[in-house]
Amino acid sequence: MMPVITFILLAVFIGALSQRVTGMGFALVSGPFLVLLLDPLSGVVLVNIVGFISCAIIFARTWREVHWKTLKILAVSSVIATIPGAWLASVMPTAPLQTLIGAIVVVALATSIVIGRVGKVLPVTPAGIATSGVAAGLMNAAAGVGGPAFSTYAVLTRWEQRSFAATMQPLLAIASVMSITAKVAFDRNAIPHLGLSQWLMVLAALAAGQIIGELTAERIPVRVARIGMITIALAGGAATLVKGLAGL
Numbered sequence: 001m002m003p004v005i006t007f008i009l010l011a012v013f014i015g016a017l018s019q020r021v022t023g024m025g026f027a028l029v030s031g032p033f034l035v036l037l038l039d040p041l042s043g044v045v046l047v048n049i050v051g052f053i054s055c056a057i058i059f060a061r062t063w064r065e066v067h068w069k070t071l072k073i074l075a076v077s078s079v080i081a082t083i084p085g086a087w088l089a090s091v092m093p094t095a096p097l098q099t100l101i102g103a104i105v106v107v108a109l110a111t112s113i114v115i116g117r118v119g120k121v122l123p124v125t126p127a128g129i130a131t132s133g134v135a136a137g138l139m140n141a142a143a144g145v146g147g148p149a150f151s152t153y154a155v156l157t158r159w160e161q162r163s164f165a166a167t168m169q170p171l172l173a174i175a176s177v178m179s180i181t182a183k184v185a186f187d188r189n190a191i192p193h194l195g196l197s198q199w200l201m202v203l204a205a206l207a208a209g210q211i212i213g214e215l216t217a218e219r220i221p222v223r224v225a226r227i228g229m230i231t232i233a234l235a236g237g238a239a240t241l242v243k244g245l246a247g248l
Contacts, residue, residue, distance in 0.1 A: 003126065005198055006039050009205040011037070013049055016209025018228075019054045021167020021217050023062075024147050024172065026051045027140070029114040031235025032105055036243060040097040042192040045183055048140075048190075050206055052176035055169040057210055065166035074171050078146065079178050085141025086182030090190075095247030097142075102241025104139055106135055108148030115155050129153070135184055135193030136153055139180045 015030030027047050035043035055062060059066075089097065132153035140146030150171070153166045183190040194202070 005194075005201065007037055008034060008046075009201055012202055012205040015050075015210040016054050016206045017050075017213045017216075018056060018179035019126035020210050020213025021220055022074070022155025023058070023161070024168045025150065027172075028105070028109070028147050029236070032102065032240045035098065035101055036240050037191060038096055040101060041183065041187060041190050042100075043130050044142075045180055045190045046090065046194075046202075048176040048179045048183075050202060052173050052180075053203070054206060054210065055176070059166075059173065062166040062169060065139060065163050065169065067163050067167045070124075071167050073126055073129040074136070074167075076134040076176050077136030078140070078171070078175050081134040082141040082175065082178040082182050085138040086186055087140075087180060088188035089142045089183060089221065095244050098139055098240055098244030099248065100142065100244070100246055102237045102239070103146070104142070104242060105237030107127040108152070111239070112148055112152050115152060121158055121208045126155050128157070137175060137178075140172075140175045141182060146175050208237070232242060 011030040011033040015026040015028075018025035018029045030050075031044070031047045034046050037044065046212075081156060132149055136146035136149035139149055147168075154160070177210065180190075196218070
C-alpha cells in the first residue's frame with residue numbers, strides 16, 4: 001500500500017497545476033483529498049499553507065491585471081468572515097465537519113455549473129461584492145475552499161477571466177493567511193504534523209505543478225481545464241462527504 005505522503009504530494013501537484021492553468025482551483029482540487037488523507041482541521045491548514053505559496057508565485061507574474069477596487073471589498077469582507085468560520089472548524093467533531101466540508105464543495109460547484117448554464121447576469125455592486133466575500137471567508141476558514149463563492153460571483157457578473165484570475169491570487173493568499181492564523185489561535189495542534197523532509201517534498205510537488213502548468217497553460221483550453229478541475233473536485237468532495245456521513 002502506498003504511503004499517505006504519496007497521495008498528499010499527488011494532490012498538491014494536481015492542485016498547483018490547476019491553479020496555474022486556470023488562475024484558481026488549488027483548494028478545490030487538492031482540498032477535499034488532503035482533508036480525506038489527514039484530519040479535517042490540519043488538512044484544511046495544509047491547503048491554506050500550500051495555497052498561499054501557490055498564489056504568491058502566480059501573483060508575481062499577474063499583478064498588473066488585478067482589479068484593486070474589487071479586491072479591497074472582497075478582502076475586507078472575507079477576512080471578517082474568517083473568524084466565525086475558523087471557530088466552527090475548531091469546535092465541530094470530525095465526522096460532522098467532514099460531512100460539512102464535502103457538502104460545501106459539492107453544492108458550491110454544482111451551483112456554479114447551474115448558474116453558468118442559466119446565463120443570468122447581475123449588476124456589479126459593493127453589496128454584491130461584499131456578500132461574495134463573506135461567503136468565501138466562511139467557506140475558506142471552515143473548509144479551505146473559498147474559491148466556489150468567488151467563481152459563482154464571477155459567473156453571475158460576467159467578470160472578465162484574466163482580471164478575475166489575477167485578482168484571485170492576492171485575495172486567496174490573504175484569506176489563507178487569515179485562516180491559518182485564526183485556526184492556530186483556536187487550536188495549536190492545527191498545523192499538520194509533517195517532518196522536514198515531507199514539507200520539502202510538498203514544496204517540490206507544488207513547484208513541479210507550477211512549472212508544468214506554465215509549460216502547458218497555452219496549449220490547454222481554459223474550458224477543458226475547468227471541466228477537469230470541477231470533475232476532480234466533485235469526486236474529492238463526494239468522497240469526503242461519504243466518509244463524514246459514514247462516521248456520523
